[in-house]
Amino acid sequence: MPKTDVINGNKAAAVAVSLVEPDVIAAYPITPQSSIVEYLTQFVINNDIDSYMSEVESEHSAMSVLTGASLSGGRTFTATASQGLSLMYEPYFRASTLRLPVVMAVTNREMISPQTVWGGPQDSLSVRDAGWLQIYVEDNQEILDTIIQAYRIAEDKKVLLPINVCFDGFYLTHMTEKVEIPDKQDIDRFLPEYNPEHIILDSEKPMAVDPLTSGYLLMEYREKHLKAQQEALKLIEEVDSLYEGITGRSYGGLVENYKCDDADYVIVTMGSMTGACREAVDHKRNEGLKVGLLKIRALRPFPKQKVMEIISGKKAFGVVDRNVSFGWDTGIIYQEVKSALYDSKCYMPSVPFIGGLGGEDITIEHFEDAIVKIHEAYQNENNPQTVWLKN
Amino acid sequence: MRETIETLSNNKELISPGISACVGCNVELTLRTVMRVLGPNTIIAIPPGCMGGVGVVGWNKKSGANVPVFFPLLDNTASMLAGIKAYYKKIGRDINVVAFAGDGASVDCGFQSLSGAAERNDNIIYICYDNEGYMNTGYQRSASTTRGAWTSTTPVSKEKVGGKKQHKKDFPMIMAMHDIPYMATASPAYIPDLVNKVKKAMEVKEGLAYIHVLNPCLTGWGIKPNESIEVSRLSVQTRFFPLYEVVNGDFKLTVDIKKPKPVEQYINKIKKFSHLSKDDIEEIQNYVDKKWNKLKMSCVEGGRNDEQ
Structure with missing residues (x-):
């Protein structure tokens, strides 16, 4: 029988990992991720899980240890945030180009400067083109469920890519919510064993991993990597349904469509x-404004088709970004959504919003104002400059 | 000696023929020797550097070794190996997990991950081939370059001013101070000594074993190919590079040099020192003497005397 507990987001992540029981875990503490490492080391010392824990000296080594363990055929986990993710960038990129299904939680935290420790996904969004899959989640239950699903997605032979499960620092990492914890037997049935055939370091099967490679072969690697990302589009949806069959919970797969139809x-x-x-959407609907909400879950691969299906034909749309895209004068997701809509051949006004940076609150009132601004953009037939949602 | 010959003749060659190392390269000799001792139950990491550049990891679809071999990043060799070892330890398989890394990948940017692995007692064998700089990218200086040496980033003027201003980082001692179970220095001119040390490193089952080999670089330092081994031997006989080991904290010279030759004899064989004045050479000699005396004080017993 599934249990119910009241836990914070970091505990939800650690409990998900304990249900999967990776072979090797390596992590280095950083706010707001640290308690994930603490919970996991405690699980290991209590013999609750049979995983090898490496308390590395940096995030760079955390990802490097996992790269080695995954190359040997092991199932792995780490978690980080912000500056830690930046330090990890070198082995981070390579985990994806080696096609290693490493699973990593990112407790999203702003990038400095100015000095900050609070929430915001600028960290993982800045590395969105490093070849990893990235799923952004909304609450503690979704953290737990998505980390479990992440292994099934990453290790699928059609995909074989590392994956980030990203969630906002403090808002989720430190806030407690009711979370249903599935049975371990159910998760064991849900997750097949990981048996790598594409790459392995094993003295019984000698293989040269990453010999110096010419451009014509590297192009093949990149083309297949891009295709694997597209395969993940289907798989994320399939795994969501499969998981729903076990737990009764679905998150819509790539996106969540709330009253958009x-x-x-x-x-x-x-x-x-x-x-x-x-x-805010419900309030505005009560006032007679027909508005819907599209929640992006998968950022990589980007659910272009879904976004097109849901938004094209509408009168106007807006995107609320908790991040910035330097040089575009907007947030990052706004550019991604606009880019997806180009193929829909249907133009509509749109509004870029930026708010909640450095852990600032984005309130219901902010969203109500944003919805009004989107409505006005349609009425005025213009694309306003970025609207900053300030407190 | 007999045992060394038996080991080397009975064990299989595991490095591909035809790798493209420079004529007379003593790093290639070191690698081939080390791999014969380690045997096929080995996974080897070759970070970017000379041995990667000459094709030991392979080229396109061909491997340069008969064992699993890979390029770690320049700065994460030890932690990648730690991850490999962690997995094999967990599934209960004993396997040699070995680094063969240059000094740049070890004493400079790879130091953090190596120090971390040493402190955590990760059970890997780490062999550093020290050719005193970034030889594969065109002879730039590293922290391991000897004071006074010309490199492409410590150039020398027409007036013979320049060269590296700082002494070589004493990396074997730094590794010994991590209190790892086994630390040793080695030379391609003393093969039986090297073979013994690799065997001892293989016996370590808890913690890190580190071997630091001084490999004079013919191309980068300016040494005649036929003097490859002679210059290596001089580095030991002048006490410039003492051969010693530290077993669970106990220091021991494995080759004692009772009557050292002047460091000048070593330096005179090497073009990268050709601009040095008498005073410069004296400064290096003084440094070598001081280091030797300190090492002697740490040693519990002397090694085999090697006078020539």
């Missing part, structure tokens, strides 16, 4: 801000 306007969100936005 009959809507005139769509507001796009990602991560923990979504709950407040749902409220």
Whole structure:
């Protein structure tokens, strides 16, 4: 029988990992991720899980230890944030180009400067083109469920890519919520064993890993890597349904469509801000404005088709970004969504919003104002400059 | 000696013929020797550097070794190996997990991960081939370059001013101070000594074993190919590079040099020192003497005397 507990997001992540029981875990503490490492070391010393824990001297080594363990055929886990992810960038990129299904939680935290420790996905969004899969989640239950699903997605032979499960620092890492914890037997049935055939370091099967490689072969590698990302589009949806069969919980796969079908306007969100936005959508609907919410879950691969299906034909849309895209004068997700819509051959006004940086709150009122701005953009037939949601 | 010959003749060659190392390269000799001792139950990491560049990891679809071999990053060799060992330890398989890394990948940017692995007692064998700089990228200086040496980033003017201003980082001692179970220095001019040390490193089942080999680089330092081994031997006989080991904290010279030759004899064989003045050479001699005396004080017993 599944148990119910009241736990914070980091505990939810650690419990998910304990259900999967990776062979090797390596992690280095960083706010707001540290308690994930603490929970996992405790699980190991208590013999609750049979995993090898490496308390590395840096995030760079955390990813390097996992690269070695995964290359040997092991199942792995780590978690980090912000500066730790930046330090890890060198082996991070390579875990994906070696096609190693490493699973890593990112407790999203702003990048300095100015000095900060609070939430915001600028860290993982800045490495969105490093070849990893990235899923952004909204609450503690979704953290637990998505980390378990992440192994099934990453290790699938059609995909074989590392994956980030990203969630907002403090808003989720440190806030407690009711979380249902599945049975270990159910998870064991859900997750087949990982048996790598594509790459292995094993003295019984000698293989040269990464010999110096000419451009014509490297192009083949990149083409297959891009295709694997596209395969993941299907797989993320399939795994979501499969998991629903076991637990009764679905998150819509790539995106969540909240009241968009009959809507005139769509507001796009990602991560923990979504709950407040749902409220705002309901308020505005009560006032007669037909608005829907599109929550982006998968950022890599980007669910272009889904975004097109949901937004094209609407009167206007807006995107609330808890991050910035330097040089575009907007947030990152706004550019991604606009880019996806180009193929829909249907133009509509749109509004870029930026808010919640450095852990600032994005309130229900902010979202209500944002919805009004989207409505006005349609009425005025213009694309306003970025609207900053300030407190 | 007999045992060394038996080991080397009975064990299989595990490095591909035809790798493209420079004529007379003593790093290639070191690697081939080390791999014969380690045997096929080995996974070897060759970070970017000379041995990667000459094709030991392979080229396109061909492997350069008969064992699993890979390029770690320049700065994460020890931690990647730690991960490999962690997995094999967990599934209960004993396997040699070995680094063969240059000084750049070890004493400079790879130091953090190596120090971390040493402190955590990760059970890997780490062999550093020290050719005193980034030889594969065109002879740039590293922390392991000897004071006074010309490199492409410590150039020398027409007036013979320049060269590296700082002494070589004493990396074997730094590794010994990590209190790892086994630390040793070695030379391609003393093969039986090297073979013994690799065997001892293989016996370590808890913690890190580190071997530091001084490999004079013919191309980068300016040494005649036929003097490859002679210069290596001089580095030991002048006490410039003492051969010693540290077993669970106990220091021991494995080759004692009772009557050292002047360091000048070693330096005179090497073009990268050709601009040095008498005073410069004296400074290096003084440094060598001081280091030797300190090492002697740490040693519990002397090694085999090697006078020539």
